[in-house]
């Protein structure tokens with residue numbers, strides 16, 4: 543094995559940065575981050591950033607500010623393929639980067655089921671660019687009707703946050719909101735949304751989208767702005783790699799985070815199971831996986847056995863609702879919380895994450 547080892551990280555999100563925070567401590571390694579953006583985007587904060595007076599710029603952290611003086615190199619480009627057998631990643635302009643060790647952490651992308659017109663007319667919310675587009679459209683259509691499709695964590699948050707200034711409709715195909723939370727909390731969220739003026743339509747699937755109208759199984763609904771919060775999937779370009787993939791296009795990852803001896807994964811692309819249950823893909827899980835895989839790769843580089851399989855212990859799941867309220871649970875699913883306390887805990891978790899970043903990269907606080 544050559545003296546200095548080259549670690550390449552694909553994607554500087556929650557998983558990639560947590561990993562780099564750990565990997566910086568490994569002696570004799572050069573770390574290269576490949577990410578097309580200039581900033582780490584605090585994605586869970588983006589629904590809040592849709593508010594009129596909340597600039598999106600306050601919910602991103604420039605890589606330059608984080609990485610300055612750390613020795614970590616940032617290549618601002620997109621990976622379009624990986625040749626695992628040759629230890630190479632291929633960038634969008636054809637540039638080839640060699641790695642000794644690779645972390646795959648490019649996150650996920652918006653999933654569009656085959657509903658005619660959906661991709662053409664609906665706005666997704668997956669990154670800061672999407673948030674900018676939504677804000678622009680909302681500004682143009684001030685006071686008009688916004689339809690949010692998808693009653694999961696993102697859809698409910700977006701509907702609640704936009705409710706004070708707009709005519710909001712939330713559409714969900716199933717007969718309940720928030721499948722990730724218990725029935726009582728989901729009921730609380732619905733009542734709270736309705737009190738804030740959100741019209742909630744459940745139990746009808748979306749069948750077609752046209753400019754200005756969506757068609758549901760029984761009803762049609764007029765819209766000025768349509769936001770799609772219907773789910774995520776693995777990035778499609780993974781199919782152009784020689785990584786082993788499952789039938790949904792996600793890489794096959796061992797319980798220790800390995801795709802192969804030298805290739806690890808973390809974040810949304812690693813579907814983590816505890817027993818038969820899949821752990822929901824969240825920023826919290828991604829950051830924990832990044833920390834874990836940083837340690838696992840350090841051991842692999844030293845030629846030591848890997849740590850015991852990854853067993854995330856989630857600290858909670860919280861979402862914001864209308865002004866000043868939230869809902870969710872904390873402390874390993876044990877304590878349901880709602881109202882202002884849930885909202886305060888959620889804001890606290892955002893600050894905790896910033897603090898974690900500032901410590902991991904030795905940066906002053908606040909950024």
Ligand SMILES: Cc1cc2nc3c(=O)[nH]c(=O)nc-3n(C[C@H](O)[C@H](O)[C@H](O)COP(=O)(O)OP(=O)(O)OC[C@H]3O[C@@H](n4cnc5c(N)ncnc54)[C@H](O)[C@@H]3O)c2cc1C
Nearest residue numbers: 553555556557585586621648649809810823824825826828
């Ligand atoms: C609107 C919304 C609200 C959410 N709210 C919460 C919440 O409240 N709490 C929570 O825990 N989770 C929340 N999540 C989920 C959470 O944001 C994700 O699970 C988390 O960001 C995943 O982290 P990651 O590191 O895998 O990917 P990301 O954080 O998405 O980072 C991926 C990085 O990879 C880069 N990248 C992508 N493709 C390539 C490529 N081809 N080459 C190089 N780089 C690439 C991207 O530019 C990005 O910087 C929310 C998600 C959304 C969309």
